[in-house]
Amino acid sequence: MLNQYFTDLHIHVGMSESGKWIKIPTSRHLTVCGILEEAVEQKGMNIVGIVDALSPLVLADIEALIEKELLAPVSSGGYMYRESTLLILGAEIETREANGGLAHTLVFIPDIQTMSSFSTYMSRYIRNINLSSQNAHMPLKQLIQIAGSFDSLIIPAHVFTPHKSLYGVCCERFSHILSDKEMYKIAAIELGLSADSNMADRVGELAEYTFIANSDAHSLDKIAREYNIFSMSELSFGAIAKALSRTEQNQVIANYGLDPRLGKYHRTFCQKCGFTAGDGLIYTCPQCGSSVLTKGVLERINEIADYIEPHHPVHRSQYFYQIPLEFIPGVGKKVMVKLLREFDTEMNILHYATYEALAGVAGSKIAGLIMEARSGNAIISAGGGGIYGRMIGT
Incomplete structure (x- = not known):
């Protein structure tokens, strides 16, 4: 029997329980405890992946939770929290290609013993293994070769963003920097906040991969701003691997992501005057003439795309635009507290609560905006250059 699980596999640990960054x-x-509490109590997530478990400080915190029996090992990999939410151990690692481009890649490992061994091995290359997303001083192909020997899942992160991503600054095709064997070891592709499957499926070599949408959370409230629904036979690392490879009927059946226009790198942005590009690729700012531009994800995909329109493979998950509560005008901390008190989790508010129920708690205007966000009909001002887009309403 298959069950459906809300999944966010890209959450950062900011600080250890001992107070070290x-x-x-x-x-x-x-913290690890803070993430687990937020994921269960506020967000309603079933699977969370922390991407800083390469740090011995994080591993020590996880070991402490296991000793206190707050985390229980799962035989097929991962750790169960409160018998309801699965914790997956991951690392975000920075690599450098021959052209100088930097990229982030997620590496997920089934248990703490194997992650500890991976951490020890990678400390040969990473100067401060305690800190997140450190440069491994190697190309991605070498990282794939190393990580592949640790029973890992390898997922290139936010692959189109203009800073530290493969398509953004390293290559126009994976095949330019990876062999077929190395490409085969990639378990999935993370789209990033400024892209969706319509955009990514304009690049032909991505057709074989499962797409995932994750939050890349740098604060508790950002958890689950993007997430997925995994359909799996059980809650475990092994089942996640099967879902990503679409085996034994396990699969990712839905991506819930920001409308790409809300992402902070969707459109090209002038760093001098703040101009955000409309249609078309620009190399100088039409407003001030500056050439100091941050290229948008949309413009980058237009540069490298094989197709004008997306070519979706038959296995592609449906992509649903989601506008998190924090992006909805009028939903401040007080309104958020009221909504969560009534509906328990953000997943319930975004997906299940009726207009009438929402209006009874937050008023008709906010209820209407939440319904607009749910339907995909909201008017949005696009983001760029590190500034998020904004929901305006209809």
Whole structure:
């Protein structure tokens, strides 16, 4: 029997339980315990992946939770929290290609013993193994060769963004920097906040891969701003691997992501005057003439695409545009508290609560905006250059 699970596999640990920084800048509330509590109590997630478990400080915190029996090992990999939410151990690692381009890749490993061995091995290359997303001083092909020997799942992160991504700054095709064997070891592709499957499926070599949408959360409230529904036979690392490879009927059946226009790198942006591009690729700012531009994800895909329109393979998950509560005008902390008190989790508010029920708690205007966000009919001002887009309403 297959069950459906809300899944966010890209959550950062900001600080250890002992008060030492893991990732700067992030929220100091992003401890392993804080993430698990937020995922269960506020977000309603079934699977969470932390991507800083390469750090011995994070591993020590996880070991402590296991000793206290707050985390229970799952035989097929991963750790169960409160008998309801699966924790997956991952690492975000930075690599460098011959052209100087930097990229981030997620590496997920089934248990703490194997992750500890992987951490020890990678400390030969990473100067400060305690900190997040450190440069491994190697190309991706070498990381794939190393990580592949640790029973891992390898997922290139936010692959189109203009900073630290494969298509953004390293290559126009994976096949330019990886062999067929190395490409085969990639378990899935993370789209990033500024792209969706319509955009990514314009690149032909991605057709064989499963797409996932993750939050890349740097604070607790950002958890599940993008997520997926995995259809699996059980909650385990092994079942996740099967879902990504679409075996034994396990699969990713839905991606819930920001409308790409809300992403902070969707359109080309002038760093001098703040102009955000409309249609068409630009190399100088039409407003001030500056050439200091941050190329948008849409423009980058237009440069490298094989197809004008997306070519979706038959296995492609449906992509649903989601606008998190934090992006909805009028939903501040007080309104959020009221909504969560009434509906328990953000998943319930975004997916299941009726207009009448929402209006009874937050008023008709906010209820209407939530319904617009749910339907995909909201008007959005596009983001770029590190500035998120904005929901305006209809």
